[in-house]
Amino acid sequence: MxxxxxxxxxxxxxxxxxxxxxxxxxxxxxxxxxxxxxxxxxxxxxxxxxxxxxxxxxxGFSLDEIVEMIDMFDQDRSGRKQLVVTIDYGKKKIGEVEEKIQDMMALKKEMEDLLEDFEKRLDQLRGRNKL
Amino acid sequence: MxxxxxxxxxxxxxxxxxxxxxxxxxxxxxxxxxxxxxxxxxxxxxxxxxxxxxxxxxxGFSLDEIVEMIDMFDQDRSGRKQLVVTIDYGKKKIGEVEEKIQDMMALKKEMEDLLEDFEKRLDQLRGRNKL
DNA sequence: ATTCTAGTTTACGTTAACGTTAATGTCAAT
DNA sequence: ATTGACATTAACGTTAACGTAAACTAGAAT
Structure with a gap:
C-alpha cells in the first residue's frame, strides 16, 4: 500500500x-x-x-504552460469564484488543444495526399516495366 | 502572374x-x-x-525534423527505388503524426473529465445556496 | 541626386531545458 | 564498520532558435 x-x-x-x-x-x-x-x-x-x-x-507545450495547466486542475478550488475562473480557463485550454488537433489532422491529410501521389507514380513505373 | x-x-x-x-x-x-x-x-x-x-x-517538431519531412516530399524522386524509400519514410512519419494526435486526444479527454468534475462541484455549491 | 525605407551580412547576446562534473552524503547489505 | 549503489547540491556547459545591434547597401519615391 x-x-x-x-x-x-x-x-x-x-x-x-x-x-x-x-x-x-x-x-x-x-x-x-x-x-x-x-x-x-x-x-x-x-x-x-x-x-x-x-x-x-x-x-510542444513549454514547462511554463504545463505548470499553469496542471496547477489549474490540481488544487482544491473550493471557493465558488475560484471554481468559475478555473472552469473558464480550462475551457480555453481545451479549445487550444482542440485547435492543435485540427491542425495536426490537416497536416496528416496533406501528407497522405502526397503519399497517394507518390504511390500512383510508382504504379505507373511498374506498369511501364511490365511492357 | x-x-x-x-x-x-x-x-x-x-x-x-x-x-x-x-x-x-x-x-x-x-x-x-x-x-x-x-x-x-x-x-x-x-x-x-x-x-x-x-x-x-x-x-513541436524541431527544425531538423521539419527539414527531413519537407525534403522528403519536395524533391523529384523519379527513380523507382527512391520512390519506394520515400513512400516508406512517409508512412512512418504519418504514423508518428497519428500517434501525436491520439496522444493529444487522450489529454483532451482527461481535461474534459476534470472539467466535468469541477462543474459538478459548482452545481452542488449552487444547490446549497438555494436552500 | 538625395532621401527614406527596407534589405544585407556579421557577430555577439539570450532563453529554455536540460547535460555534466565535482565534491559530498545516505542507506541497504554484507 | 565498510562497501557499493544511489543520492544530494552547486555550478558551469551546451544546444536550438532565434533577438539585437552595427555597419553597410539597394531600390523606390521625390
Missing part, C-alpha cells in the same frame, strides 16, 4: 534523466517528500503528475 | 521576424532567389514551404 518511488525509479520508468526530474522540481512542477536524510520520495500522485508533464511536453 | 514576395511581406503575413526567415534559410529550409543587388525574392512555392515549416513548428 501507498507505494513510493525513488528518483531513479521514475527516471527508469519514463526514460528520462534524474537531472530532468530535479529540474522539474526546481521549476515548481513536482513537490516530492524527503527522507530524514534528505532524499526525495515520490508518491503515486507525484508519478501521475510526472506522466502528465511528459505528455504535455510531447506535443 | 508568378507572384513574388519580399522578406518583410512574408514576415508580415505569417507574423514572424525577418531574422527568423533568414535563419530558416541558413538552416537550409528555404532557398529563395536573389535580385541583381542581392535581395531575397520569394516565390509562391517558397511561401507554401514556409507555411509548412510553421505548421510543423506549431506542434
Amino acid at each position: 501507498n507505494q513510493t518511488y525513488s528518483i531513479s525509479d521514475l527516471a527508469r520508468e519514463f526514460d528520462i534523466s534524474t537531472r530532468t526530474i530535479r529540474y522539474y522540481e526546481e521549476r515548481g512542477l513536482i513537490h516530492p517528500d524527503r527522507t530524514e536524510g534528505g532524499q526525495r520520495v515520490y508518491s503515486r500522485k507525484d508519478r501521475t503528475r510526472l506522466r502528465l508533464i511528459l505528455r504535455g511536453k510531447r506535443f | 508568378n507572384q513574388t514576395y519580399s522578406i518583410s511581406d512574408l514576415a508580415r503575413e505569417f507574423d514572424i521576424s525577418t531574422r527568423t526567415i533568414r535563419y530558416y534559410e541558413e538552416r537550409g529550409l528555404i532557398h529563395p532567389d536573389r535580385t541583381e543587388g542581392g535581395q531575397r525574392v520569394y516565390s509562391r512555392k517558397d511561401r507554401t514551404r514556409l507555411r509548412l515549416i510553421l505548421r510543423g513548428k506549431r506542434f
Whole structure:
C-alpha cells in the first residue's frame, strides 16, 4: 500500500534523466517528500503528475504552460469564484488543444495526399516495366 | 502572374521576424532567389514551404525534423527505388503524426473529465445556496 | 541626386531545458 | 564498520532558435 518511488525509479520508468526530474522540481512542477536524510520520495500522485508533464511536453507545450495547466486542475478550488475562473480557463485550454488537433489532422491529410501521389507514380513505373 | 514576395511581406503575413526567415534559410529550409543587388525574392512555392515549416513548428517538431519531412516530399524522386524509400519514410512519419494526435486526444479527454468534475462541484455549491 | 525605407551580412547576446562534473552524503547489505 | 549503489547540491556547459545591434547597401519615391 501507498507505494513510493525513488528518483531513479521514475527516471527508469519514463526514460528520462534524474537531472530532468530535479529540474522539474526546481521549476515548481513536482513537490516530492524527503527522507530524514534528505532524499526525495515520490508518491503515486507525484508519478501521475510526472506522466502528465511528459505528455504535455510531447506535443510542444513549454514547462511554463504545463505548470499553469496542471496547477489549474490540481488544487482544491473550493471557493465558488475560484471554481468559475478555473472552469473558464480550462475551457480555453481545451479549445487550444482542440485547435492543435485540427491542425495536426490537416497536416496528416496533406501528407497522405502526397503519399497517394507518390504511390500512383510508382504504379505507373511498374506498369511501364511490365511492357 | 508568378507572384513574388519580399522578406518583410512574408514576415508580415505569417507574423514572424525577418531574422527568423533568414535563419530558416541558413538552416537550409528555404532557398529563395536573389535580385541583381542581392535581395531575397520569394516565390509562391517558397511561401507554401514556409507555411509548412510553421505548421510543423506549431506542434513541436524541431527544425531538423521539419527539414527531413519537407525534403522528403519536395524533391523529384523519379527513380523507382527512391520512390519506394520515400513512400516508406512517409508512412512512418504519418504514423508518428497519428500517434501525436491520439496522444493529444487522450489529454483532451482527461481535461474534459476534470472539467466535468469541477462543474459538478459548482452545481452542488449552487444547490446549497438555494436552500 | 538625395532621401527614406527596407534589405544585407556579421557577430555577439539570450532563453529554455536540460547535460555534466565535482565534491559530498545516505542507506541497504554484507 | 565498510562497501557499493544511489543520492544530494552547486555550478558551469551546451544546444536550438532565434533577438539585437552595427555597419553597410539597394531600390523606390521625390
